[in-house]
Amino acid sequence: MLEQQLVNGLMLGGIYVLVAVAFTLTIGILNFLNFSIPGVFMLSGVFTWALLKMGLPWPLAILGALAVGAVASLVVERCTYSWMRSSDHYVPLVSSMGFLILFENLVLVQWGSDLQRVVLPFADLNIRFASLVVSIPQLVSLVLAIGLVFCLRMLLQKTQMGRGLRAIAESPSTAEILGVVVARLVPMVFVIGGLFAALGGMLFALNYQQVHPFMGEEVALKGISAMVIGGMGNVWGSVLGGLLIGVVEVLSIHFFNADFVDFSVYGLLLVILFFKPTGLLGASGIVREKF
Amino acid sequence: MRGKVKALLETQDLEVAYGRIEAVKGVSISVTEGEVVAVLGANGAGKSSLLKSIYGLVAPRGGEVRFAGRKLPPRATHTRIAGGLALVPEGRRILVSLTVDENLRLGACNRGDTADLDDDLEAIYARFSNLDQRRAMSASTLSGGEQQMLAIGRALMARPTLLMLDEPSLGLSPKLVGELFELLRQLNDEGLGILLVEQNTRKALQIAHRAYVLELGRCVAEGTPTQLHEGGKIEEAYLGQDGAG
Numbered sequence: 161m162l163e164q165q166l167v168n169g170l171m172l173g174g175i176y177v178l179v180a181v182a183f184t185l186t187i188g189i190l191n192f193l194n195f196s197i198p199g200v201f202m203l204s205g206v207f208t209w210a211l212l213k214m215g216l217p218w219p220l221a222i223l224g225a226l227a228v229g230a231v232a233s234l235v236v237e238r239c240t241y242s243w244m245r246s247s248d249h250y251v252p253l254v255s256s257m258g259f260l261i262l263f264e265n266l267v268l269v270q271w272g273s274d275l276q277r278v279v280l281p282f283a284d285l286n287i288r289f290a291s292l293v294v295s296i297p298q299l300v301s302l303v304l305a306i307g308l309v310f311c312l313r314m315l316l317q318k319t320q321m322g323r324g325l326r327a328i329a330e331s332p333s334t335a336e337i338l339g340v341v342v343a344r345l346v347p348m349v350f351v352i353g354g355l356f357a358a359l360g361g362m363l364f365a366l367n368y369q370q371v372h373p374f375m376g377e378e379v380a381l382k383g384i385s386a387m388v389i390g391g392m393g394n395v396w397g398s399v400l401g402g403l404l405i406g407v408v409e410v411l412s413i414h415f416f417n418a419d420f421v422d423f424s425v426y427g428l429l430l431v432i433l434f435f436k437p438t439g440l441l442g443a444s445g446i447v448r449e450k451f
Numbered sequence: 452m453r454g455k456v457k458a459l460l461e462t463q464d465l466e467v468a469y470g471r472i473e474a475v476k477g478v479s480i481s482v483t484e485g486e487v488v489a490v491l492g493a494n495g496a497g498k499s500s501l502l503k504s505i506y507g508l509v510a511p512r513g514g515e516v517r518f519a520g521r522k523l524p525p526r527a528t529h530t531r532i533a534g535g536l537a538l539v540p541e542g543r544r545i546l547v548s549l550t551v552d553e554n555l556r557l558g559a560c561n562r563g564d565t566a567d568l569d570d571d572l573e574a575i576y577a578r579f580s581n582l583d584q585r586r587a588m589s590a591s592t593l594s595g596g597e598q599q600m601l602a603i604g605r606a607l608m609a610r611p612t613l614l615m616l617d618e619p620s621l622g623l624s625p626k627l628v629g630e631l632f633e634l635l636r637q638l639n640d641e642g643l644g645i646l647l648v649e650q651n652t653r654k655a656l657q658i659a660h661r662a663y664v665l666e667l668g669r670c671v672a673e674g675t676p677t678q679l680h681e682g683g684k685i686e687e688a689y690l691g692q693d694g695a696g
Contacts, residue, residue, distance in 0.1 A: 323557045327546050334544040336508065339532035339561035339609070 165414045166407060167292055171367070173406020174302035178360035179383030180390065180398035181309055185353040188393035189329045190346065191249070195256040196236040197357045197383070198376030199263035204229040204358035205365040205375055206267050209278045218281035222362055229358020230351050232263065237350035242343075260376070267373040278369040301363040308356070309399050316395070325349065329393075382409075385429045391442025400440055404428070458517075459484045459613055459644055460505070460536070465514035467500045474500035476668040477514065482613060487635070487645040489655040491685065492665035498648040499541060501665070502617050505646075506531055506538045519612070532561040537611035541618045543602040547591035551582055554590050554601055558608030568608075575604040596627040603634070613644040620651045632658055652685060 179201060186194040204225045211221035236259050240252040285296040316322035324345055327335035336342055364379065365371050386405050390397025405425055412424040432440065458481040467475040475497040482488045490498050504511040510525035517523065518536055531537075537558075546554055555575055559568050576583040579600045585592065593601060599619060606614055616635075620628045628651065636658050639645055649655035656662060656676040664672040664684050672684035679685050 320556065320560050323549065323553050324560055326549060326553075327557055330546050330548045331544070334540075334546060336528055337506075337538060337540050337544060338557050338605070339529040340557070341529050341561070 161291070162414070164292055165410050167294060168298075169407030169410035170403055171295070171298035171302050171406070172410060173403035174298075174305040175360050175364050175367070175379065175402075176382050176386045176405050177305040177309065177399050177402030178356045178363070179379055180386035180402045181312065181395060182353040182357040182360070183380075183384055183387045184393060184395055184398045185312075185349055185356070187387070188395075189325050189349050190241065192241060193253055193256075194236070194241075194350075194353065195253060196233070196240075196259040196263070197353065198380030199260040200229045200232050200236075200354050200357040200376075201361035201364070201379060202267065202371075202373065202376035203232050203263055204361035205371045206271065206276075206361075206373070208362045208365040209276050209371045210271070212278065212281060221281075225362045225365075226355060226358045229361065230354045233350045233354020233357070234347060235259075236354075237347050241346065241350070264373045264376075271373070273373055275370050275372045278365050278371060280366065280369060295367070297363070297366050301367060304359070304363070305402075306399060308359070309395055312352070313395055321345065321348070382425060385425065387439075389429055389432050389439055391439030394439070394441045397439055397441035457483055459486075459519060460646065461517045462501070462505060463515050463517070465501065465504060465516065466512040467497070467504045467509055468512045469509075473512075474668055475504065475511075478663075478665065478668070478670050479514075480663050480670070480673075482644055482646050484612070485639070485642050485644050486661065487639050487647065487659045489647045489649055489659035489662040490665060491649065491652050491655060491662055494650070495667075496665040497668040498665055499617055500668075502538070502615055502646070502648050506536070506615065529561040532609045532611075535610065535612040537606040537609040537614050539599075539602045539606045539614065539616040539619055541621065543598045545590045545593070545598045545601055547589060549590060550587055551590050551593070551601060552586045554605050555582075555608050558605035559610075562609045571608060571610065575607060579604055595622055596624070596630070599623060599627070599631060600634075607638075611643070613646060614638065615646040615648075617648050618650060619647070620649060620654065628654060656680075656685075 179197065182197045183194065186192045207225040207228045208221055211224045212218065216224065236256055240255045240259065286293050287296060287299070316325060324335065324340040327338060327340050328342055328345060332342055360379070361376070364375070382405050383402070386401030387398050388401070389404060390399070390401030405428075408424050408428055409421050412420045436442070460482040463479050464477040465475055465479070466473065466477055478497070478501055480488070480490070490501060492498050500509065503509045505516050507523065507526050507528045507530070515522055518531070518534055521534070524530060546557070549557070555572055556568070559565060559571070576586070581597050582601055582604060590598070590601060603619075619631055623631060632654050635645055635647070639658070647655055647659065656679070659676060661673065661675055662679055663670050664679065672679060672682065674682070
C-alpha cells in the first residue's frame with residue numbers, strides 16, 4: 161500500500177532530519193564537519209536501551225539518554241574544536257572522527273556488539289486514519305523534528321544569541337569585534353547539535369526497537385546526504401533532504417527490495433548534485449545567507 | 452586645552468608585537484571625557500595595533516590599558532563594550548548575511564542594560580535616514596558610505612562613552628568624508644569622546660582637540676593641532692610619504 165509506505169518514509173525521514181540538522185549547525189556556524197555526531201546519536205540510543213533495562217521509568221531514561229548525548233558533545237567540543245582551533249582545519253575533523261570510534265568502542269567493551277532489543281515501556285500505540293496506520297512514537301518523532309527545527313530557526317533569527325551565532329557563521333573575527341563572546345557560544349552550538357543527534361538516536365531506539373554500537377554510521381551517512389541534498393548550512397534544506405531520503409528509502413524497499421536502498425538514496429544524491437550543486441535550497445548567489 | 456583632567460582612557464607604555472616584529476613600542480596616550488583625540492602617522496606606524504590592543508583584539512606584550520579607572524584585561528572585547536568603549540573597525544566589517552536592523556541590534560549585544568534598546572534603535576534610524584529605509588534589507592545592499600554609517604550606528608548601539616574609529620574615511624569619496632567628519636563633530640558635541648586613527652591628517656586635525664603622532668611604533672609628538680603644526684611635527688612624521696594627506 162503506497163500511502164502507508166509514504167507515511168512510513170516520512171516518519172523515518174524525521175530521524176534523518178534531526179541528524180542532518182545536527183551536522184548543519186556545526187558546518188553552518190563553525191565550518192566544522194563534526195564526525196562525532198553519529199557517535200552521539202548511537203550513545204543516546206544505546207543509553208535509552210540501557211537505562212530502560214536498568215528499570216528506570218521511561219521519562220527518566222529518555223532524559224538520561226539526552227543528557228549523555230549533550231555531555232558527550234561538549235566533551236568533543238572541549239577536546240577537538242576548542243583545543244585545536246589554531247591548528248589546520250582538518251585536525252579537529254580527524255579528531256572528531258577519533259571520538260566516533262572511541263564512543264563506539266566504549267559501548268562495544270561495555271555491552272558487546274550484539275543487536276540489543278529495546279523493550280518498549282509503553283504498549284504499542286497506533287492510530288488509524290481510514291486505512292493508514294500511524295504509530296504514535298513515530299508521529300511524535302516527526303512532529304518533534306519539524307517543531308524543533310522551527311524553534312531552532314526562531315532562535316537563530318529572532319534572538320540576540322541567534323544573531324551572535326550568525327555573526328560567527330559569517331565572520332568570527334567581526335563577531336569578536338562586536339563583543340559576541342565566541343568562547344561562550346561555540347559550546348552552545350555543540351550542545352544544541354548534540355541534543356538534536358541524541359534525540360534522533362533516542363527516537364530511533366524507541367521506534368525501531370533495536371540498538372547496537374555502530375547504529376550511528378548508516379544513519380549519519382544519510383543525515384549528511386540529507387544536508388547536502390537540501391543545501392549546506394540551510395536548516396530547512398536539511399528538513400527537506402531528510403524527509404526526501406526517508407521516503408526514497410522506504411519506497412525503494414516497497415518497489416524493489418532492501419538491497420536497493422543505498423543505490424537509490426545515494427543515486428538521488430548524485431543526480432541532485434549534478435543538476436544543482438548547491439543542493440535544493442542552497443543559495444547560489446554571492447551572498448550566502450545561512451539559515 | 453580642555454579643562455577636564457579626568458582621563459577616561461589611558462595607556463601606559465603599551466607594547467604590541469607580532470612574533471618578533473614590534474608594532475607598538477611603549478606608547479602612552481590618554482583621552483579625557485568628551486575629548487576628540489587623533490592618532491596620526493604613516494602606514495605601519497602602529498596606529499591600528501595600538502587601537503586593537505586597547506580594544507582587546509590583540510594581547511599587548513607589555514604595559515597596561517585603563518578605562519574609566521579600571522585596568523582592562525588583555526583580551527575579551529565584550530568587557531570593553533560592557534564598560535562603554537566601542538570600536539568602528541577598519542573596513543567597516545558589516546555582516547552582509549544579516550539585515551541592517553540585525554547588524555544594529557548586534558551592536559548592543561554586550562552592553563550592560565538593554566531596557567531602552569528599541570528607543571536607541573529608533574534614535575539611530577532618526578539620525579541615519581538611509582538606514583531607516585533599508586531596515587529589513589540585507590546589509591550587502593548598502594553603498595560604501597551607508598555601510599560606514601551602519602558601522603558607526605552599530606557601535607553607537609553599545610551606548611559608548613568613548614568611540615574609537617580605525618581609518619573611517621578609507622575608501623569614501625571626498626564629499627562623504629566631509630559628511631563623516633561632520634557627524635563625528637556632532638557626536639562629540641553631544642558629549643561622546645572620540646579616539647580617531649586616521650591617515651587623513653588634515654581632516655582629523657580639524658575636529659581633534661589633541662593628537663598623537665606615531666612613527667615606527669613610538670609616539671614622537673603630541674599636542675593640540677596648532678602646536679603640532681607650529682612644531683612641524685606632522686610633516687616630519689610623513690617625510691617620504693605623500694605629504695600631510
